[in-house]
Amino acid sequence: MCGAPVQGQTIPAGVDVEKETVITGRVLGADGEPVGGAFVRLLDGTGEFTAEVVASGTGDFRFFAAPGTWTLRALSASGNGQAEISPEGAGVHSANVTVGA
Amino acid sequence: MARSDVLVSADWAEQNLNAPKTVFVEVDEDASAYDGGHIEGAVKLDWRKDLQDPVRRDFLNQGQFSDLLSAKGIANDDTVVLYGGNNNWFAAYAYWYFKLYGHKDVKLIDGGRKKWELDGRALSKDVVTREATKYQAAAPDLSIRAFRDEVIDAIGSKNLVDVRSPDEFSGKILAPAHLPQEQAQQRGHVPGAINIPWSTTANEDGTFKDDDALEALYKEKGYDENKATIAYCRIGERSSHTWFVLKELLGKSDVKNYDGSWVEYGSLVGAPIELEVH
Numbered sequence: 001m002c003g004a005p006v007q008g009q010t011i012p013a014g015v016d017v018e019k020e021t022v023i024t025g026r027v028l029g030a031d032g033e034p035v036g037g038a039f040v041r042l043l044d045g046t047g048e049f050t051a052e053v054v055a056s057g058t059g060d061f062r063f064f065a066a067p068g069t070w071t072l073r074a075l076s077a078s079g080n081g082q083a084e085i086s087p088e089g090a091g092v093h094s095a096n097v098t099v100g101a
Numbered sequence: 102m103a104r105s106d107v108l109v110s111a112d113w114a115e116q117n118l119n120a121p122k123t124v125f126v127e128v129d130e131d132a133s134a135y136d137g138g139h140i141e142g143a144v145k146l147d148w149r150k151d152l153q154d155p156v157r158r159d160f161l162n163q164g165q166f167s168d169l170l171s172a173k174g175i176a177n178d179d180t181v182v183l184y185g186g187n188n189n190w191f192a193a194y195a196y197w198y199f200k201l202y203g204h205k206d207v208k209l210i211d212g213g214r215k216k217w218e219l220d221g222r223a224l225s226k227d228v229v230t231r232e233a234t235k236y237q238a239a240a241p242d243l244s245i246r247a248f249r250d251e252v253i254d255a256i257g258s259k260n261l262v263d264v265r266s267p268d269e270f271s272g273k274i275l276a277p278a279h280l281p282q283e284q285a286q287q288r289g290h291v292p293g294a295i296n297i298p299w300s301t302t303a304n305e306d307g308t309f310k311d312d313d314a315l316e317a318l319y320k321e322k323g324y325d326e327n328k329a330t331i332a333y334c335r336i337g338e339r340s341s342h343t344w345f346v347l348k349e350l351l352g353k354s355d356v357k358n359y360d361g362s363w364v365e366y367g368s369l370v371g372a373p374i375e376l377e378v379h
Contacts, residue, residue: 042278044268050266051266051279052187064276064279065274065278066268075215075306
């Protein structure tokens with residue numbers, strides 16, 4: 001399969017967070033309220049595209065990455081935005097992205 | 102072949118929703134996207150349930166494909182307009198697949214579902230039913246499909262274009278980063294492959310870059326105009342996207358999609374693998 005699992009804050013069964021570097025977060029509007037259905041892109045340390053998911057109705061997104069520096073870029077009909085995150089090891093790492101600010 | 106023969110804008114699509122002999126088809130792996138709202142009148146093709154053989158690892162044969170399109174109400178002389186999620190990866194795969202089975206008039210909506218949604222265009226939840234047809238697929242055109250032994254034989258002689266992300270190419274990760282990374286394959290790439298990620302051929306909104314930008318991209322990355330080409334990725338859908346760019350948009354000759362891709366190649370006993378990035 002190549003499509004993303006259902007997006008949400010619950011990690012899918014069978015995923016070992018001791019081994020996976022999970023990047024998770026929520027897309028928020030300028031008013032701080034969650035924005036559902038945004039396209040969230042994970043860009044690597046050079047700005048190159050690595051993956052994209054569609055955030056859930058509650059704005060949640062999740063990637064399985066690796067230690068390093070990543071940019072989270074969200075596109076939505078109401079605007080775009082981005083945030084940086086630099087996980088140093090396995091585990092769950094969180095960052096929110098505000099769009100249309 | 103002109104770009105407009107194979108690629109249409111969201112505007113064109115919106116203006117042609119009710120055009121005669123025109124069928125809109127949404128192709129997704131996550132079929133729930135269609136159920137949550139689709140382009141008005143579009144039928145659904147589920148990449149896994151509809152387009153893959155239920156038992157063997159392969160896609161449908163000629164008879165199965167004929168039956169599928171007949172049931173979906175698609176006729177041989179219909180214009181098929183494809184779109185989907187994941188930046189049109191699976192729609193591009195379906196485009197390649199329709200061409201493999203000889204469908205004459207197939208088009209892709211530039212930017213797919215993403216562009217449509219970002220534009221705020223209407224989606225419908227209406228159930229779409231079409232009268233069944235008697236579709237006759239042609240024999241598969243194997244001039245656009247590569248198999249594993251051809252890939253090994255192509256090392257050092259053809260353009261091998263690995264369209265995965267740089268981190269997948271170098272073996273840092275094994276799958277696109279929206280998927281868990283525990284996978285059975287070896288890490289790395291086919292020796293001598295050039296890494297031209299599919300994403301470098303598209304804009305952020307999922308539309309394709311223009312022809313000049315695409316030509317410049319391949320030239321800069323070392324694509325040899327005088328050689329035949331095999332494109333691959335992990336499961337063959339992102340490489341269909343690049344096959345579309347090379348064959349349909351830029352008109353290159355002898356371009357094949359290796360749909361077995363890394364899931365097959367990275368599991369072959371003894372197949373040469375390279376980790377170094379040149």
